[in-house]
Amino acid sequence: MLNLMRNEWMKLWHKKGTWVMVAILIVITAGMMALMKWISIQDSNFDNGSGLSVEVQAESIPDWHEGVQGDLASIQTRLADDSLTKSERKKLEGEEKVAEYRLANNIEPEDHFSREGMIKQPADIGGTVLLLTVIVAAGIVASEFSQGTIKMLLTRPVKRWKILTSKFLTVNLFGILLMVIGYIVYILLAMILFKSGTGQDLVWNGKEVVEASVWGQSLYMLLLSFGSVFVTSTFAFAVGSVFRSSSLAIGLSLFIYFTGTTISAMLSKYEVAKYLLFTHMDLTQFETGMMLVEDITMPFSLTVLAVYIVVFLVISYSTFVKRDVTA
Amino acid sequence: MKPVVELKNLSKTIGSKKIIDSLNLSLYPGQITGFLGPNGAGKTTTIRMMVGLMKQTGGDVIIEGISLRDNFEEGLSKVGVIVENPEMYKFMSGYKNLVHFARMHKGVTKERIDEVIRQVGMQNRIHEKVGTYSLGMRQRLGLAQALLHRPKFLILDEPTNGLDPAGIREFRQYLRQIAETEGVSVFVSSHMLSEIELMCDRIAVIQNGKLIDIREMSETKESYYYIEATPLEKVKELLVNEGLAVEVFKNGFLVNAEQQQIPGIIRSFIAEGLEVFAVQPHKKTLEDEFLEMTGGGQIAESYAK
Numbered sequence: 001m002l003n004l005m006r007n008e009w010m011k012l013w014h015k016k017g018t019w020v021m022v023a024i025l026i027v028i029t030a031g032m033m034a035l036m037k038w039i040s041i042q043d044s045n046f047d048n049g050s051g052l053s054v055e056v057q058a059e060s061i062p063d064w065h066e067g068v069q070g071d072l073a074s075i076q077t078r079l080a081d082d083s084l085t086k087s088e089r090k091k092l093e094g095e096e097k098v099a100e101y102r103l104a105n106n107i108e109p110e111d112h113f114s115r116e117g118m119i120k121q122p123a124d125i126g127g128t129v130l131l132l133t134v135i136v137a138a139g140i141v142a143s144e145f146s147q148g149t150i151k152m153l154l155t156r157p158v159k160r161w162k163i164l165t166s167k168f169l170t171v172n173l174f175g176i177l178l179m180v181i182g183y184i185v186y187i188l189l190a191m192i193l194f195k196s197g198t199g200q201d202l203v204w205n206g207k208e209v210v211e212a213s214v215w216g217q218s219l220y221m222l223l224l225s226f227g228s229v230f231v232t233s234t235f236a237f238a239v240g241s242v243f244r245s246s247s248l249a250i251g252l253s254l255f256i257y258f259t260g261t262t263i264s265a266m267l268s269k270y271e272v273a274k275y276l277l278f279t280h281m282d283l284t285q286f287e288t289g290m291m292l293v294e295d296i297t298m299p300f301s302l303t304v305l306a307v308y309i310v311v312f313l314v315i316s317y318s319t320f321v322k323r324d325v326t327a
Numbered sequence: 328m329k330p331v332v333e334l335k336n337l338s339k340t341i342g343s344k345k346i347i348d349s350l351n352l353s354l355y356p357g358q359i360t361g362f363l364g365p366n367g368a369g370k371t372t373t374i375r376m377m378v379g380l381m382k383q384t385g386g387d388v389i390i391e392g393i394s395l396r397d398n399f400e401e402g403l404s405k406v407g408v409i410v411e412n413p414e415m416y417k418f419m420s421g422y423k424n425l426v427h428f429a430r431m432h433k434g435v436t437k438e439r440i441d442e443v444i445r446q447v448g449m450q451n452r453i454h455e456k457v458g459t460y461s462l463g464m465r466q467r468l469g470l471a472q473a474l475l476h477r478p479k480f481l482i483l484d485e486p487t488n489g490l491d492p493a494g495i496r497e498f499r500q501y502l503r504q505i506a507e508t509e510g511v512s513v514f515v516s517s518h519m520l521s522e523i524e525l526m527c528d529r530i531a532v533i534q535n536g537k538l539i540d541i542r543e544m545s546e547t548k549e550s551y552y553y554i555e556a557t558p559l560e561k562v563k564e565l566l567v568n569e570g571l572a573v574e575v576f577k578n579g580f581l582v583n584a585e586q587q588q589i590p591g592i593i594r595s596f597i598a599e600g601l602e603v604f605a606v607q608p609h610k611k612t613l614e615d616e617f618l619e620m621t622g623g624g625q626i627a628e629s630y631a632k
Contacts (some may be wrong), residue, residue, distance in 0.1 A: 011416060014418050152472070157400040159399060224568065
């Protein structure tokens with residue numbers, strides 16, 4: 001199996017396209033960071049340049065107190081609602097504790113555009129990695145058919161399921177590698193472009209308010225954003241191996257990726273939305289709180305995703321192993 | 328001699344159509360067997376079932392006593408395959424391609440790869456990308472990948488497609504050499520009958536999914552004579568009276584006669600006052616025999632067989 005994977009890895013990196021993909025990933029990630037920096041500059045210019053005198057600004061510094069107080073008030077009104085589910089209530093109570101703690105101890109919330117703030121949200125690279133991994137996943141089986149090399153590959157004393165497994169593992173290894181490359185570029189630029197902030201990010205751990213771990217949170221978000229990469233590339237891999245057409249596989253996968261959330265949002269009122277793949281693909285929703293469908297939990301999402309993955313792989317393996325190769 | 332490969336009642340049914348119908352065939356070490364058949368007879372399907380590209384619906388392929396059905400990996404580890412044009416990874420060098428395929432077999436060393444490269448005479452360009460190779464180079468590389476693991480059985484589907492005459496000749500000699508020195512059993516399918524005739528010790532002919540003939544090429548060929556004389560009806564009558572099989576050919580007849588019968592036949596012709604234009608030995612080519620067996624083409628009614 002190791003030799004088969006070495007083969008796939010060798011073939012992958014002998015294609016120019018693969019290197020181009022890495023370059024694209026680096027350029028897009030860097031571009032996104034530059035854009036963020038530009039936006040953050042525009043924002044601060046807007047604050048400074050809105051005709052306020054220095055004295056007024058000095059007075060407006062404790063602004064965050066008002067903000068936090070406003071948040072606290074809205075949390076409390078929502079908490080008064082009896083129709084909240086248990087998990088929602090727990091979450092709001094945690095937020096309430098954090099807000100009270102901030103006001104009591106005079107701790108400023110973290111700026112979104114601070115270095116720490118940036119490091120904590122590396123999920124954006126997931127989108128680029130997803131696009132590139134899908135291209136590789138769609139082509140890794142389909143290209144053997146289109147080049148005609150499938151005949152050479154399957155007339156070896158190696159069972160077909162082993163060949164397919166080596167390809168699937170290689171796709172995922174490639175996805176992970178891209179995530180790591182993207183992450184390194186992202187972190188480096190976050191360090192270079194953004195200043196360390198004065199604020200602190202706080203969380204309620206159930207007993208007390210503690211400072212959130214920057215790197216822990218960062219890696220956790222990275223892991224969650226790999227979820228959609230894994231699911232979408234598995235889908236592309238399955239379509240590519242069943243229909244032997246990489247363009248069909250790329251098209252369908254990206255279609256699902258882009259329209260899936262819309263479909264889920266449209267159906268969110270109905271029970272069926274809970275069992276759609278799209279509803280669960282973005283695992284970062286549990287951290288950002290932007291849930292597509294209410295009252296789903298992480299374990300539930302993981303279960304639904306696992307079922308879909310198994311279905312995709314079963315279809316892919318059974319057709320690949322049984323197929324009569326005539327081309 | 329113990330056969331290297333045995334096909335036992337090999338069958339393939341697609342839908343309700345029997346593509347291959349209970350094929351039985353044994354292939355022996357050191358022997359080159361040609362596989363002939365008209366288009367659509369099932370040559371390619373048979374070969375694909377022998378190398379694991381297609382699944383048989385009945386019967387089995389036995390390679391050195393191992394059934395492909397029961398133990399695919401071990402059975403196929405003794406087989407070297409060239410299926411039509413050997414398609415390689417064009418974006419990699421010839422050497423990397425060989426390394427790739429070597430990794431899929433057990434026990435192919437670096438030295439063995441170099442040895443095979445020398446054997447097929449590709450030392451000079453092996454590190455260039457396959458995309459830059461000519462068809463002849465690619466055929467050599469295809470042969471190299473099939474030989475890496477020292478197969479006991481080499482199976483080739485249309486191997487000389489696109490080779491120039493010198494290349495074909497070299498290829499033929501090379502096949503002969505490995506068959507004889509290493510005792511490899513070789514199975515070649517081809518449309519090029521003259522090619523098969525020069526290359527093979529034995530031919531198997533398939534038609535409509537059935538094996539219709541297996542014959543040794545070295546078998547003493549039946550001798551035929553071409554006789555041209557008039558009037559035709561009289562000639563035919565005389566020949567039939569001699570107890571010979573008669574076949575219309577060009578302006579005269581082909582008869583399946585032995586050399587010592589010929590003077591007698593000519594004497595009787597003269598005695599009967601026939602005008603004799605030509606009596607000459609006729610060598611039936613494989614092409615004639617093939618067309619005769621498969622009934623293709625414009626062959627006149629046959630009294631023989």
